[in-house]
Amino acid sequence: MIALTINGAEHKLDIDPNTPLLYALRDDLELNAAKFGCGLGQCGACTVIVDNAAVYSCLLPVSALENRKIRTLESLGTIDRPGALQQAFIDEQAAQCGYCIAGMIMRAQALLETNASPSDAEIRAHMQTNLCRCGTHLRIIAAVKRAAAMGGITRPRAELASPTQGVVR
Amino acid sequence: MNQISRRAALTGAAAVIVALRLPGAAAQEVKLPGALSHTPMLNGWLKLEANGHVTVYTGKGELGQGIRTALLQIASEQLDIPMAQITLIGPDTKLTPNEGYTSGSLSMKDSGTAILNASAELRAMLVQAASAKLAVSAGSLATEAGFVVAADGRRVGYGDLVSAIDLDRKAASGTVLKDPATHRVMGKPVHRVDIPAKVTGGAAYVQDMRLPGMVHARMIRPPHYGATLLSLDTAATETVPGLIRIVRDGSFLAVIAKGEWQAVQAMRLLAEGAKWSAGTPLPAQADIFKIIRGLASNDTVILDKKADLPANSRSLSASYRRPYGMHGAIGPSCAVGLMDGDQLTVWTHTQGVYPDRAAIADLLKMPPANVRLIHVEGSGCYGHNGADDAAADAAMLARALPGKPVRVQWMRDQENTWEPFTPAMVTEVSAALDANGKIVDWQYGVWSNTHSNRPGNGARLLASWHIAEPLKPQPPTAIPQPEGGGDRNGIPLYDIPRAKVTSHFVPEEKLRVSAMRGLGAYTNVFTIESFMDELAQAAGADPVAFRLAHLSDPRARDVINLAADKFGWNTQASLPQGHGRGFAFARYKNLAAYLAIALEISVSPETGEVRLIRAEVAIDSGQAVAIDGIVNQTQGGVIQSASWTLFEQVMFEPAGITSRDWRGYPILRFNAVPEQVNVHVIDRPGAPFLGTGEAAAGPTAAALANALAHATKLRLRELPLTAARVKAAMQG
Structure with missing residues (x-):
């Protein structure tokens, strides 16, 4: 178990x-x-x-x-109450087929939790590991920037208190 | 509408197609617009319910291109009913019209036009019915948000008129559409209906289906084309917890397990226990273009304009090459099959539920009426990838385990090594300039395999390659002009007095090939638009002015002028060291969307890396419905084409395909994403829909090569323009 x-x-x-x-x-x-x-x-x-x-x-x-x-x-949220980053992806219409998008959003979420206003270069470098085949990259970058500009991307309270922070590899 | 009359509406269509093909009959019938021409019954497309809700049926599937939203906008506009009161049913062999494949940038032209006219006709019928009910003239009535409204303020809901509406009839010709100036939904900003679920973890894909009692399957494929299963040791596999069944039919081999991870483990163990014959050796990759050029071909002259050649003309010639390319869906192909008694249902991300049903029925030797295919969105496909094959796999496995839904998803290496690639191609062109720098002669040849091995007959499904008794293969065929396959966009749109274009169709296939976004247009436009720059240089002309000097089509001129203007095209202006600018234009298929692109690149002198910095794109897709959809598709088209052009080629050696994963088949990542791709849409209100999805691919490739030539003085004619290739060229 x-x-x-x-x-x-x-x-x-x-x-x-x-x-x-x-x-x-x-x-x-x-x-x-x-x-x-x-x-x-x-x-x-x-x-x-x-x-x-x-x-x-x-x-x-x-x-x-x-x-x-x-x-x-x-x-991060639901279809009726999307979270801030999810809403930014909707606002920017940042999807075509969308198969990569869940991974994109979670990767971007991890960035914004540690760096509230990343530069364009920091976003690109951070997102480098994730592939999009439809060519939606510019809208993904725009959505991350929009969410950053809106602010309010924070870790859940429980995560901040986590005794086991660290990178899992 | 009940199921029987829906079937009648849909099967009635086939009879009409036959009737129209009778000699003389076509001339008497007025051809209905779009897909109404083959499915004319209104109840094939629309249903109105007593609660005022409307259902729209389409045979075109959502592939990530946003078609669902555009079709809803069309119906909402012409019916004057909110989008939220419309349900759109996608491709389903039990419910929707047979619209063939969702391909060729045809969904707006075919399905969009049908829904446009059918919806407008239903609105007119509602107005007529309300006119009788309210005893006022139809001309005094308006429609608004699902109601017919009289001048005196009385309102009748559409649902209250349902008994007076008979959709069990053929669409009329000459239906009056709304004046585009009054549009409130078409051409207006509307968010895509599918995005909220996709960004919140909704069940959005066939991969997300979970039917009661569903089990998981994985395929074990031969290591190479032509390899057959010599022996199989199943002992280790049989110890995997949750294993339900090992399925074998000749060299078709799969495992079915309770859990998905259990299926993966079983697949790996069974692969270790399988011994295969060597299979068919592939050619050496380095020889492929020589081989394609040398194989027997069926030649068709698709353009032959005769004129005398001026005595003092000078000529140029060149040859261009494009390697095999991969669709590269991020999610490998997937399908769910269920055999319930003698009825088979397959949920699939196929581009064509009807042709794939025919193929699967053929493969399983079942009556097509007993097989139902339902389209469920998958990962973006960009053409004929493994979708149909996975659907056939699910069908085979569902038959082996009746009563249980069986979900099968391919692994990454299976998708990469077994999907049908876009064919490697060779072009040869020579042209002559007169003393005034005008093109006076154009001789062109293109060599390619077929660009469509789509199913229709079961022999084209991968499962048929591997079962003990394969179906008899049918020879590959060429897609004829004017759309064309390998020769798509082979005819230059430019005004040239003397020209000959020959399509060399090569039947023999060295690698498995089929349709990928744009088909041969990508290579032909890459060639034509690269060579136009070579000719412009020889003529001492500006590339944009040179194109305009040979183009009389005003819509072509409009996109060229707009892209040049937005870019600030000026050949006198200097660029930073190592930068270059490039331009290209095409009208997709010479009959669909017009697109021109101007772009700037940088070239690293150390590595040879070409980086797209900014692109300005002008597109005319006819009447624009989902404008942001056109922008999104075009941005994506530019970026995907930049990936093909700068990075991509299927790698292989005699022993097999070596591009087995994303390291073996690198595609564009975020570090190579341009700073800007700005798309400028020319709307043509009231004009026919021209489609969008494939328009950007060819022009982007040529504009990149032209910018590279501008930056480095090097003309590279073989794709991809990888850093290694550019660096080697720079070093001479």
């Missing part, structure tokens, strides 16, 4: 400890946002936040994630 803290709630899952987090999120918790893209950590479609860092959920086995705080796109 693996205990995972996902979007503030604890889940006990009876799954193979080697299962990559992505499959636990999608199949066991029925969360749609994180996507399978390559399974190799090359595209970022599966990006989620673990202990405040953006990570590839396709590579991380759940056994490494007990006592870590995992956040997915679903934690």
